[in-house]
Amino acid sequence: MPADSLLEQNETLRRLAEALDMEPTAFHDDSVSDLSQTMELLRLWQGVADQQDRAKVLAMVKAIMHTFASRA
Incomplete structure (x- = not known):
């Protein structure tokens, strides 16, 4: 590298x-x-140029984390 x-x-x-x-x-x-997965996620995130698309991705991740937290 x-x-x-x-x-x-x-x-x-x-x-x-x-x-x-x-x-x-x-x-x-x-x-x-x-x-490696973290770096892949960051590279993919950098490729999402549209702010509305970024908002959708963030909302999805927040929903996943909320679901995960409610199971704990």
Whole structure:
């Protein structure tokens, strides 16, 4: 992986961690598979340019998390 790409990924994770009010190292505590899935999700998110589509995606994820939280 090129150094520029790695730096860009680290910066993306740092910004995401800041937005989620968590430490960036939390992303490194996950298994490689989890981290790969996180990076895939971020790449896909960056490809969603339409704000209405982004709102739909966020609403879906929030609904999933709400359902998950209500089961706990």
